[in-house]
Amino acid sequence: MRVPVPIRGPFSLPLRLFGIKISRMNPNLCTICESMFTRVKKSKQVPIQATVLFADVRGYTTLSEDAVAADIAEMLHGFYDDCAEAIWERDGIVNKFIGDAVLAIFNFPITQSDHARQAVLAAMDIQKRCSQKMKLQNPDGSGKNLSLGIGIGIHSGEASIGEVGTAYKDFTIIGSVVNTASRLQSAANAKEVLVTNDVYQQVSDLFPDCESRAYALKGLEKPVTAYSLS
């Protein structure tokens, strides 16, 4: 749906009565896509071509055992903001944050012919923004800062997007593309961006010297060929 909807200012007031406001997933969108999905699309789920990006903070579990909760919250604030800005600048949506991880989608609802490329650019931007800021005071009391790295996984392909649940409705994306991206992210080291062959073909001009490697990923039967971008 490409209809201009007033989401800011006095004209947005009557729309708010119907629950239409700025989407949390991208401030340039309204909530029609997420909260009225079934009505707009006439189906609970629709198939789309999309790129899925997962990013998370390496060593977060170990850290959260020792570090001060306020320090962790401060670090997460920075991480959420950096991720959201990098993703929004490339017209992607932040589907959700869970703890120290983010799930972003490119090519829905704003369609982009180069969605895989945009996702990679967002990933490089997240790495760049976070490399300076992701620091926590070392809980060993030495006064030194611990530097935290981000691991990112990206995959492109066909997925199913829409609403899940009736009692609790959630806007989310389903399919093996999501699971592969999530597992690649788990395999990525700190400061690494791992992408599948489908994604690499769209950005090979930017990273001409990357070599592929086969990764055995948890839950996936066949090894996945992935490229580490840097």
Added chain:
Amino acid sequence: MRVPVPIRGPFSLPLRLFGIKISRMNPNLCTICESMFTRVKKSKQVPIQATVLFADVRGYTTLSEDAVAADIAEMLHGFYDDCAEAIWERDGIVNKFIGDAVLAIFNFPITQSDHARQAVLAAMDIQKRCSQKMKLQNPDGSGKNLSLGIGIGIHSGEASIGEVGTAYKDFTIIGSVVNTASRLQSAANAKEVLVTNDVYQQVSDLFPDCESRAYALKGLEKPVTAYSLS
């Protein structure tokens, strides 16, 4: 805050202008706790005693490689609804669903002196509801149904709850209690509920014959003593 807020009917209309409506996390609550947290609590994060429950579908990644997206969506619909109802009946909140996993919190914003016990009862209820319904057509074409199990992890303790992020605001819970519950869930087998000693002490009368075991969990330095309830 314990103020009766009209979230249904005509009196709820003016409140909607300010973004106050039924919370997605629990239909008996309004969104004041989640969207106006900083204003109500005068702080981005507050420390609370809480019980955290993680549940997810075993073998979901393997399945989503082969199974039809529509079948997976149908299975997830049932899972989301069963989880939400079991959690809401015990006054917990569904903080979020991510793919095949759910994160629930007990003792906030509705306080409960027996929050660990309520979480365990919700977990047993989720297992009971899902044991009948979680079936997928076997993608091998044999026509037989695959039965899917749920793995659940529960831990109680001090955590920090509130808003994270400024560009993208999210209501979430932070602390090692969350990570331990999440890792316990990963260690749980299908149809298993794993709880820490802190939780077990609150429900030992219901499960008198459980034996403890030490689990080495990813990212956690020390092994965690846990009980498998059944």
